[in-house]
Amino acid sequence: MKIAIGGMVEPGSTRVNKTGSWRIYRPLYHRDKCIKCGICSMLCPDSSVKAQEDGYVIFDYEYCKGCGICAYECPKDAIEMVLEEK
Amino acid sequence: MSRLAPGHRGCPGCCDAMAANFVLEAAGDDIIVVSPTGCLEVMTTPYPESAWEVPWIHSLFENAASVAAGIESALKALGRKGNTKIIALAGDGATMDIGTLGLSGAFERGHDITYVCIDNEAYMNTGVQRSGGTPYGASTTTSPTGKESFGNRTQKKNMPAIMAAHGAPYVTTTSISYPKDMMRKVKKAVDIEGPCYIHAHAPCSTGWRFESSRTVEIGKLAVETALWPLYEIEYSEITGVKKIKNRKPVEDYLKAQGRFKHLFTKEGGEKEIAKIQDIADWNVKHYELE
Numbered sequence: 475m476k477i478a479i480g481g482m483v484e485p486g487s488t489r490v491n492k493t494g495s496w497r498i499y500r501p502l503y504h505r506d507k508c509i510k511c512g513i514c515s516m517l518c519p520d521s522s523v524k525a526q527e528d529g530y531v532i533f534d535y536e537y538c539k540g541c542g543i544c545a546y547e548c549p550k551d552a553i554e555m556v557l558e559e560k
Numbered sequence: 561m562s563r564l565a566p567g568h569r570g571c572p573g574c575c576d577a578m579a580a581n582f583v584l585e586a587a588g589d590d591i592i593v594v595s596p597t598g599c600l601e602v603m604t605t606p607y608p609e610s611a612w613e614v615p616w617i618h619s620l621f622e623n624a625a626s627v628a629a630g631i632e633s634a635l636k637a638l639g640r641k642g643n644t645k646i647i648a649l650a651g652d653g654a655t656m657d658i659g660t661l662g663l664s665g666a667f668e669r670g671h672d673i674t675y676v677c678i679d680n681e682a683y684m685n686t687g688v689q690r691s692g693g694t695p696y697g698a699s700t701t702t703s704p705t706g707k708e709s710f711g712n713r714t715q716k717k718n719m720p721a722i723m724a725a726h727g728a729p730y731v732t733t734t735s736i737s738y739p740k741d742m743m744r745k746v747k748k749a750v751d752i753e754g755p756c757y758i759h760a761h762a763p764c765s766t767g768w769r770f771e772s773s774r775t776v777e778i779g780k781l782a783v784e785t786a787l788w789p790l791y792e793i794e795y796s797e798i799t800g801v802k803k804i805k806n807r808k809p810v811e812d813y814l815k816a817q818g819r820f821k822h823l824f825t826k827e828g829g830e831k832e833i834a835k836i837q838d839i840a841d842w843n844v845k846h847y848e849l850e
Contacts, residue, residue, distance in 0.1 A: 481607060488567035488604070488611040496572065516739055517776060519570055519577035521563045537566035541573035541765075542773030555773075 489537075493520065497540035499555040501533055507552035514544035514553060562589055568611035569603040573772030575762035575779075576600040578736045579678040580649060586746035587674075589614060591645045592631055596624035596659055598651035599685040600678065624648040625663040629671040645674065645750040652679040652693030656719050667726040667755045674749040674756045677719065678736075680764035688767040692717040695787070696839065697832050698819045700767075705822035710832045715839065723757040724793045730756040731793040732800075737763070737779025741790065741802070761788045769818025781813040786840040789847045804849045810837045 501523075510529030522538040523531050545553040563581045570577040576599050584591075593616045595601045601618050604611040619627045628648040635641040655663060655677040663675060682700050683689040690700040695716045699705040703712035724731040730752050734742040742760060749756035763778040765771065770778055782788035785808045792800035811833060814820040823829040823836075844850055 475608070477607075483605070483608045483610045485610060485613040486565035487609040488565050488569075488606070490609065491567035491569070493567055493569075517578060519572075519574040519581070520566045520568070521581070522566055534566065539572040541775075542771070543573050543775055546773040547776050 492536050493539050494534075494536045497535075497538060497558050499540045499542060500535070500558045501538065501540070501542070501544055502554045502556050503531065503533060504552045504554065505530060507550045509550055509552075511549065513547055513549065517543050517547055519543070562613050564604060564611040565613060566611075567609070569606060570599070571764075571766050571772070573765045573775045574599075574603070575680055575736050575764050575775055576603070576651075576678055578739075578775070579676070579742075579760050579762050580604070582736065582739050582742045583647060583649060583676055583746050584614065586743035587645055587647060587750050590643055591615075591647055591750075592617070594618075594624050594628045594631065594646070594648045596648075596650045596654035597621035597685075598654050599680070600649060600651065602685055621654055622658045623662050624650045624654060624659055625666040625673070625675055628673040628675070629666040629669065632671045632673055641672075646672070647750065648673060648675045650675070650677055651683075651685075652677060652681060652719075653683045653691040655679075656692035656717050660722075663723075664726065667723060667728055667757070671755055672753055674746070674758065676746070676758045676760060678760050678762045679719075680762045680767060681716070682764075682767050684764050684767040693719070695836075697814075697823055697836055698768075699822060700819070705826070710822060710826070710829070711819070720757065720759045720791075720793065723759075724796050726755070727796055728757055729754040729795060731759075732757070733759045733761070733788070733790050735761040735779045735783055735788060735790065737761075737776045737783070738790070745792070767819070769821075770816055774816070778813070778816055781808065781816060784808045785810045785813045786843045786849055787813055787836070789843045789849055791847050798847065801847055801849060804844070807840075807844070807850065810840050 522534040690703040699711040790802035
């Protein structure tokens, strides 16, 4: 491997590492219960719960590690953790 | 709004990633981030990748504050400081043990930097060895519980008090479980000219042994039991305190974590719990939390 001067690397380049493969439980979104509070997207350590323009969220299963914080903290139980099937 | 890029190697439910995200959201894009050795450093920058989308530098374990001070001085000397904020994001080991000397020097000289300590109360990156941030009674790999031992024998070092003693314009505690509180304090700190210190409590599911989904809940329990008081200090005077309504007993916080399990299963554990309750009671009195 060639090391760049100062060990410089491209910004955001961890995206090549698809951490979704780590997941054991998958967040399942119940859109009808969602009140668009945004807590899930604010807390997600993997930037994998993304708030849309209309306030609802989408999950990025390429990177979501299934930690379950979004489901645990959701005030309306709009997110449910289900066993991942691969 | 920038955050860490996904694909970083933080554990599921990582408190460091959450802390970094809150800092990035609050501080804006015109920032330079310095991280010493630690979980945040290794998990965001496995060469040749980086999860950062703002300028970020790592040098050594002990010199995050010195590097931040150097960047600030260099930008000023070149006439290029402008509105750029220099932020150090460091763990408790780098802050409270290994980098204290450089941190003290930077604050003494009065550089315009914001130093954020993400305190998960042990060296998690290398396998949960105790640090100056490890609380009394916690079992770690270098303060294990056993036949005679009830875990860590020393009290958590009061690092905010040490930083406040420098007469810094702003020293504050916060918690990743209160994102709005943390973001407000980060914003306030970066807007203040001079050295500011933010000490963020950060529950680590791997090191503290609880389910990854409960990271936020555990941090709230630390605040609600008064084991982690939230306060602000300006020029050595306490100027803001988050009051606690209906304070919970420390057992509520301790029993939720594997690192304190021995306090509930070993004979004599209740005496140790009483000592930890004394720490919470002292916090309530000292910081006038009720």
